[in-house]
Amino acid sequence: xxxxxxxxxxxxxxxxxxxxxxLAGIIFAxxxxxxxxSSTAHRLIxxxxxxxxxxxxxxxxxxxLSQLLANSLAPIVSLFILSQLFITQTVSLKIFLPLSVMxxxxxxxxxxxxxxxxxxxxxxSISHKLVxxxxxxVILLPVWLGPWVDVYQPSIKMINSIIFATPLTHFSVxxxxxxxxxxxxxxxxxxxxxxFTYPGLMAITFNYLLIICCLQIILWRVxxxxxxxxxxxxxxx
Amino acid sequence: xxxxxxxxxxFFIFSAAFNISAADSNMDSAxxxxxKRATDNGLRFLREQQAKDGSWSGSVGITALALRAFLESxxxxxxxxxxxxxxxxxxxxxxxxxxxxxxESINNRNYNTAVAITALKATGNPDYDKIILNGQKFIQGLxxxxxxxYAADHKFYGGIGYGGDERPDLSNAYLxxxxxxxxxxxxxxxxxxxxxxxVSRSQNNSETNDLNWAKNxxxxxxxxxxxxxxxAVSYGSMTHAGLISLLFAGIDKKDPRVQASYKWxxxxxxxxxxxxxxxxxxxxxxxxxxxxxMKAYGEDEITDSNGILHNWRNDLSRKLLELQSKxxxxxxxxxxxxxxxxxxxxxxxxxxxxxxxxx
Numbered sequence: 001x002x003x004x005x006x007x008x009x010x011x012x013x014x015x016x017x018x019x020x021x022x023l024a025g026i027i028f029a030x031x032x033x034x035x036x037x038s039s040t041a042h043r044l045i046x047x048x049x050x051x052x053x054x055x056x057x058x059x060x061x062x063x064x065l066s067q068l069l070a071n072s073l074a075p076i077v078s079l080f081i082l083s084q085l086f087i088t089q090t091v092s093l094k095i096f097l098p099l100s101v102m103x104x105x106x107x108x109x110x111x112x113x114x115x116x117x118x119x120x121x122x123x124x125s126i127s128h129k130l131v132x133x134x135x136x137x138v139i140l141l142p143v144w145l146g147p148w149v150d151v152y153q154p155s156i157k158m159i160n161s162i163i164f165a166t167p168l169t170h171f172s173v174x175x176x177x178x179x180x181x182x183x184x185x186x187x188x189x190x191x192x193x194x195x196f197t198y199p200g201l202m203a204i205t206f207n208y209l210l211i212i213c214c215l216q217i218i219l220w221r222v223x224x225x226x227x228x229x230x231x232x233x234x235x236x237x
Numbered sequence: 238x239x240x241x242x243x244x245x246x247x248f249f250i251f252s253a254a255f256n257i258s259a260a261d262s263n264m265d266s267a268x269x270x271x272x273k274r275a276t277d278n279g280l281r282f283l284r285e286q287q288a289k290d291g292s293w294s295g296s297v298g299i300t301a302l303a304l305r306a307f308l309e310s311x312x313x314x315x316x317x318x319x320x321x322x323x324x325x326x327x328x329x330x331x332x333x334x335x336x337x338x339x340x341e342s343i344n345n346r347n348y349n350t351a352v353a354i355t356a357l358k359a360t361g362n363p364d365y366d367k368i369i370l371n372g373q374k375f376i377q378g379l380x381x382x383x384x385x386x387y388a389a390d391h392k393f394y395g396g397i398g399y400g401g402d403e404r405p406d407l408s409n410a411y412l413x414x415x416x417x418x419x420x421x422x423x424x425x426x427x428x429x430x431x432x433x434x435x436v437s438r439s440q441n442n443s444e445t446n447d448l449n450w451a452k453n454x455x456x457x458x459x460x461x462x463x464x465x466x467x468x469a470v471s472y473g474s475m476t477h478a479g480l481i482s483l484l485f486a487g488i489d490k491k492d493p494r495v496q497a498s499y500k501w502x503x504x505x506x507x508x509x510x511x512x513x514x515x516x517x518x519x520x521x522x523x524x525x526x527x528x529x530x531m532k533a534y535g536e537d538e539i540t541d542s543n544g545i546l547h548n549w550r551n552d553l554s555r556k557l558l559e560l561q562s563k564x565x566x567x568x569x570x571x572x573x574x575x576x577x578x579x580x581x582x583x584x585x586x587x588x589x590x591x592x593x594x595x596x
Contacts, residue, residue, distance in 0.1 A: 153573055176343045183404040187463060193574045198342065 017057045020132055024053045040087055041095060041177040047082045048103045048171055049139060051075040056110040057132060061118045068115065072107040076100045098174040098201070105208045106167055110135065112215040119222050141166040142180065146189035159196045170204045263537050264550040264594070272554040272591050276310055278565030279588040283307070284321055286581060291324025293581040297332050297341050300325050301352040303581060306588035308359040311595060316360060326360060329353045330368070336378075337371030338400070346400030347379050347409050351416035358419050369420045376413045377428050381405055381435075392448055392461040395435035406460045407439045411478035411526070418485040429486045435461075436482045441471045442497045454504070455497030456513065465518075472513030476501050477526035484533045499534065506541035508556040517571035521583045528553055528590040550594045557587050 055075045062068035079100065083091050110131070117127045137144070141162055149159065163169050163180070172179040178198075179185055186192040283303050287293060292300040304325040307314045316323050332341050332349075339353035340346045354372035357365040379397050381387040387394045396405020397413045414432055422428065437445055438461040441452045450462035456471020457479030458464040466472050480498045488495055505512040511523035531549045540546050561567055567587040569577035576582050 178344050178399060181344070181399045181404075186404070187465075190574070193465070195573070195576050195579060198344065 016129065020057055020129065021054050024050050024136060039177070039182075040091060041172075041175045042179065042182055043087055044079070044083060044091065044095065044099055044175065045168070045171045045177065045179065047086075048075070048079050048099055049167065051078045051082065052103055052107050052110065053132065053135065055107060056114065056135075057128075059111075061114045062111055068108070068111050071111045072104050075103050075107050079103060095175045099171065102171050102174040102204075105205065105212070106170070109208055109212050109215070112212055112219065116215055116219050116222070119219060119226070135167075138165060139167050142168065142185065142189050142191050146191065149194070150190040156195055159191065159194055160199075163191065163196055164199045164204075169198060170208075173198050173201050173204060263548055264554075265548075268551055268554050268558075269595055271558055272595050273311060275554075275558055275561055275565075276588050276591045276595070277312075278561065279567070279584050279591070280307060280310060280312075280565075282565035282584055283581065283588070287321060287325070291320070291326075291328040293325075293585070294579060295341070297329060297339055297349040298345055298352050299579065299582045299585065300328050301339075301349070301356040302585035302589065304329070305352070305356040305359050306585045306592065308356065309589065309592045311592070316362060322360075326357070329357065330365075333368060333371075337375035339368075339372055340400075344399070347376060347397055347413055348399060350375055350400070351409075351412040355416045355419045373417060373420050373422055376416060377422075377426075379413070380428055380431055382431050389434070392438060393435070394438075395431035395433070396460070397432070397435075404460075405435060407436065407457055407475050407478055407482070408459065408522075410435055410439075411482045414482045414485050415529075424487055432482070433486050433488070436479060436486070437494055439475070440479060440494060440498065441469070441501075442494060444497070445494045454501055455499075456501035456505070457498065464513075466513060466515045470513055471501060472519075473502075473505060473507075473511045474514065474519045474523040474526050476505075476513075477523065477530040480530040481526060481533055484530070490534065500542075502530075503539065504542045506539070506545075506547060508552050517569065518574040519577065520569050520571065521567060521577055521586050522575060524553060524557065525586040525590050528593040532593050532596075553590060554594050557591060561587070 052075045055071065055078070059071050059074060062071050080096075083096070113131050114128060117131065121127045145162055149162070168179060180189070180196070181192040283293065283306065287303075288295065293303045294300075304322070307322060314322055316326060329339055332339050332353075334340065338346045338350045340349035350372045354369045354376075357369055357372075376397065379400050381391075381393050381396050381398075383389075393405050397410045398405040399409055410432060414436075417428065438448050438451075439459070440446050440457050441454050443451045443453050446461075448461055450469050452469075452471075454471050456476040458469045458471060459475055462469045464470045464472060464475075476498055480495065480502070483492070483495050483498070484490075490496075508524070508527070510517055511520045514520075514523070527549070531553075537550060538546060538548050557567070565584070566580045567583045568580045569583060572578075
């Protein structure tokens with residue numbers, strides 16, 4: 001399956017992309033409070049999310065399966081370089097491996113969404129940025145839903161659902177890191193003081209793979225439909 | 238006639254004995270009897286709610302606290318009393334991790350391990366000594382010090398947190414200190430001195446706190462410069478937690494830090510709310526810490542800053558009796574923060590508090 005994608009990119013689009021990258025950088029850097037010598041796991045999670053989002057914006061959409069895999073693997077390479085450059089402590093394989101797997105799966109999901117977007121709306125469509133912004137919003141669910149949770153005290157099920165929905169949880173579970181009780185989140189969101197359970201790594205992985213499979217099936221069907229329509233049109237003319 | 242005199246004499250002897258016992262703590266004897274019945278009802282509730290695996294709420298922390306409530310009760314339950322004691326012990330033992338921690342998840346590893354080793358110690362069974370020692374080492378390993386890159390002048394130095402991140406707080410530090418004390422950690426171990434640095438830096442007492450944020454009311458905040466109830470305000474639960482930490486770490490009652498915190502307690506003496514906290518948050522945690530700190534301080538009758546004389550045992554008993562539900566449980570109906578919407582946890586805390594009151 002090969003997608004036909006034009007290679008031009010406008011300057012305004014680049015500027016918008018870089019603005020989005022900056023936004024992600026500011027948001028994730030902010031959760032690392034300068035008051036604490038934040039743990040290695042916390043830094044790595046922030047780096048992984050930042051790199052994955054940046055890659056989503058800057059890498060061209062995949063045209064086939066090998067490009068899709070290459071685009072999804074790219075953030076892991078950047079994550080390795082960043083961790084070597086900026087983290088003084090030794091990053092154990094026990095942390096780095098599961099984080100890499102989660103980064104790969106999350107990138108695969110975003111890249112699949114990008115592929116689908118290209119096929120349906122075309123490359124220059126604003127839908128990529130919307131996906132990006134939606135992803136940032138979902139990542140920051142515990143932050144912007146915090147005041148609502150504080151006031152309305154929803155059920156434990158609802159709290160667990162919010163926690164399950166955010167990729168921050170997925171990355172944290174991968175490295176066994178209790179991010180909701182880290183300094184910034186504890187001081188700025190109510191979740192750390194409420195009863196909740198982090199989901200299991202298997203459940204998270206299964207959900208991601210299920211969504212990715214659904215997206216790929218939709219992509220395959222849409223592409224086939226477009227090809228068939230084009231063929232019919234050609235035959236008719 | 239002589240038989241009647243003998244019976245009457247025996248009655249007076251027993252009455253006198255009971256009065257002397259009540260006079261030990263100057264506690265109202267009728268109230269003490271009601272408090273005893275309340276602990277029985279609380280323990281009955283817990284027993285009815287116990288899961289098949291012996292746990293409560295499937296949590297190591299809550300199971301350890303409920304187990305402690307049974308073991309320290311006036312009934313003096315032991316493992317010989319049956320599966321309702323042995324199964325929770327086995328539940329705790331089944332969650333021992335290779336690093337020495339006792340926890341069912343990555344959440345609350347310090348909290349869970351601290352209350353678990355306190356409960357295991359309360360069984361008095363020497364078979365658990367090795368497990369307790371490993372738990373001790375795990376808790377000591379969580380302390381932020383030079384080994385973790387924290388210099389002595391860092392505001393978090395000496396602190397202990399939940400165990401999932403390098404950020405300490407007084408609540409976790411106090412539970413760790415209580416566990417280390419209960420499990421008889423050597424009083425010369427450097428962990429005490431470092432912990433005292435953190436505890437002192439969490440106090441609003443500029444005379445003894447070397448950090449700039451501290452005000453001068455003598456109470457304690459959640460961590461240096463931060464309180465969940467706004468700014469870095471002192472509040473009841475943390476001030477009692479701070480006082481317990483100081484006393485358990487071997488600080489003398491005459492020490493200015495102890496005196497400043499005790500003065501805050503006298504200035505804000507109440508059991509109607511957790512003073513300084515928002516919306517009655519952490520109310521039962523406050524009652525629990527109140528009972529422990531008052532017992533550790535060792536004065537049953539205290540005169541608050543308004544000149545009113547209080548017997549803390551009577552006051553706490555009355556309040557907990559008033560708040561107990563018909564089924565024997567307790568719950569914070571005003572706020573579920575810090576798990577106080579969980580009946581198992583809050584009942585365990587309340588029974589532990591009453592156990593201390595009637596001892």
